[in-house]
Amino acid sequence: MDIKINDIVGRRSYNCDILFRVIDIQKISGQTVVILYGEDFRLVADAPYQDLMVINPNERLKLTKEYRTLEEQSLRLFTQDVDLLRERQEYEATSGYVKPSSYFQIPGKVLHLDGDPAYLKKCMALYEKIGVPVLGIHCNEKEMPAKIGGYMDYYRPDILVITGHDAYSKAKGKMTDINAYRHSKHFVETVREARRKVPHLDQLVIFAGACQSHFESLIHAGANFASSPSRINIHALDPVYIVAKISFTPFMERINVWEVLRNTLTGEKGLGGIETKGVLRTGMPYHPVQEEE
Known part of the structure; x- marks a missing residue:
């Protein structure tokens, strides 16, 4: 079967363990090489x-069922967390009084730069479902450092997500060498540019990285949370769960790193970070304006 752009394929040499989307087909030194993006992982x-085989819809459904179940479980656990946060905020905003008081909440605004338009679409749907205010922009990883300043001036986010695709190549160097990674250096440069705009770690919270990214360099550049400590693949939706937790945590509270990671699909092997304050703010009173008849 001929392989075409946008086909969903698996690698025979890896027993088709990960589903990929075909992005490009190139001739390199007389050999046909196919560029692949992970369908569920940011790889x-x-x-x-000749190593690739097209996955038919029935096989694809079977292989993706496990990931969909994990996504549903993570969303359910995250929703429980947010409900508990809201209940506690309501109690504190009203000082525990029996008399009902009206208040409003302003969750943190997210600016999400993503190198993959399909993943960005998935993330935007999840942000909407959770209720996080977000501006999503598709931007090639190599162009992010030059464009981030303008985007930040326009949107002035509380939380910045810098993600897309990445991969470590043993053939290019040691795991400590950032040049052995596909896009880690571009993510690092983007974080540095963002920190030139907002140096304080609690005034702008940054998540950066993708599959197998150079975690240490991203943290040292100024990211609050990053991937991937153990250089493993991270799930497409993991950045959303992290920043949504930050968006809904009150600004007077510190976020325990483990609490942020526990409901992600990848966990602490793929994601890590430093102690960070939340960005949610509560105000009173809330009086909806009624139009005069």
Whole structure:
């Protein structure tokens, strides 16, 4: 079967353990090489044409069912967390009085830069479902450092997400060498540019990285949370769960790193970070304006 752009494929040499989308097909030194983006993981890879097989819809459904179940479980646990946060906020905002008081909440605004338009669409749907105010922009990873300043001036976010695709290549160097990674250096440069705008870690909270990204460099550049401590693949939706937790945590509270990671799909092997304050603010009173008849 011929392989075309946007086909969903698996690598025979890896027993088709991960589903990929075909992004490009190139001729390199007489060999046909296919550029692949992970369908559920933020991984970029290339493979020989002959190593790939197209996954038919029935097989694809079976392989993705496990991931959908994990996504539903994470969303359920996250929703429980947010409900508890809101209940506590309501109690504190009204000082526990029996008399009902009206108040309003302003969750943190998110600016999400993503190198993959399909993943960005998935993330935007989840942000909407959870109720996080967000501006999502598709931006090629290599262009992010030059464009981030303008985007921040326009949107002035509380939380910044810098993500897309990445991968470590043993053939390019040691795991400590940032040049052995597909896009880590671009993510690092983008974090540095963002920190030139807002240096304080609690005035702008940054998540940066993708699959197998150089975690230490991203944290040292100024990210609050990043991937990937153990250089493993991270799920497409993991950044959303992290920043949504931050968005709904009151600004007077510190966020325990483990509490942020526990409901992600990847956990502490794929994600990590430093102690960070929340960005939610509560105000009173809330009086909805009624139009005069």
